[in-house]
Amino acid sequence: DERLGLVQMAIDEHTWLASEAREGETVELLVKSHPHLSIVHFTLNGADDVLRYRKWCWSGPMFRMITMGRCGDTEAVVARACRDGADLDAGHFIMGPQMPDISSSAARSALAREDIAAAALLLHPEVLLWCREHKVWQASTEPLRRDERLKHTNRPSGTPQQPC
Incomplete structure (x- = not known):
């Protein structure tokens, strides 16, 4: 999912934050490396x-x-x-x-309208720059199809979260 790359971009400046390609993979590592702890x-x-x-x-x-x-x-x-x-x-x-x-729908809409001031209130500056450079949302009311967006991403794709 291209969103994982954008999340990583937004949190890069915070060394204590990290993202996972698959939800829960860090928990598995913690349980294995700290068997004496109860990890929830x-x-x-x-x-x-x-x-x-x-x-x-x-x-x-x-x-x-x-x-x-x-x-x-x-x-x-x-x-x-x-x-x-x-x-x-x-x-x-x-x-x-x-x-x-803060709404991702509002951010996409602002990008589609090319309302950079509104988008800047909702997005991390690096994410905003990336979205503008890659034209992820063109000047229309609809975002690009998923397969078209993936052509523009230069970050590794993650795995979407699967419920239960």
Whole structure:
């Protein structure tokens, strides 16, 4: 996935952050190298995605999740998760804080409209530069097809996350 390369580009300046080609691969390494520790893996999702797919239903002792709040979705996630019987105090499905309203859809739309000022408010400067140089989103309302976008990427592709 070309997004993995863009994520890496955005976090390069932070030496304490890293990305994985396959979700959880670092956990496997930590478990093997530190067998005396109890390592617990959590996935991180935005409330909009969790709400869309009712991901609280996926959570449990073997699949723990932290959901970051998104404007307009946080309260709905909490209400629907509780209605469906999710225990927000069990440590399997954790509601994180409300995050600033940053939208990848808004970033793509700004790039398509060539509204660089709006895109700059949403994207890391290096990511913005890369998107502009590679014309990943052309001046239209629709982004390029996935196969066309891949022609423009010069970073290794990652593996998309697979739920449960």
